[in-house]
Amino acid sequence: MFKFAFLISLVLLVNNALFGQNKKLTQFVPAGYSIMDKAIGDIDKDGISDAVLVLRNNDENANTDAARPLLLLKGNSKSQYTLLARNDSIVLCLGCGGVHGDLYERVVIKKGYFSVEHLGGSGWRWTRIITFKYDSKLKGFVLHKDAGYSWHVSDPNKTTARVFNRDDFDKLSFDKFTNTKNW
DSSP: OHHHHHHHHHHHHHHHHHHHHHHHHHTTSOTTEEEEEEEEEOSSSSSSOEEEEEEEETTTTTSTTOOEEEEEEEEOTTSOEEEEEEEEEEEOOGGGGGGGOOOEEEEEEETTEEEEEEEEESSEEEEEEEEEEEETTTTEEEEEEEEEEEEETTEEEEEEEEEEOHHHHSSOBGGGOOTTOOO
């Protein structure tokens, strides 16, 4: 009986913690939008978990070119967040994939970097991974890499890489990045 009560208490505690975190995150979501995806991790290497939110317009099925805002939220030791930055031109829109459909794959945080991943195409397939990192001198996020691969479905082992890095765009800040720029 004790084990059962302990298990129930643990489930309720974890559920409450997760719900509380989501409630804290939703305060940054503007009216008419919802959270499409999120990643929790340390994006600025201060040892505290932060959040990256990908938002969707609640009417994007009717308006397929609607922007999908990307929010960077700074965490603190009390698991509370403040908005660091927003960019509406990183995550590709629902209709940007044409026949393929939605190009968005996921947002990932790894060791002080965060990336937005896309996959698209039909006969010719392609990926695009846009990666930002924290610059302690600038006290902000800069584009680290805009890269991807392309291949034809008839020969998936023959890929072409497309990689742009700081040599191509210097220190491009998060808020100045646009997905329509070809480096």
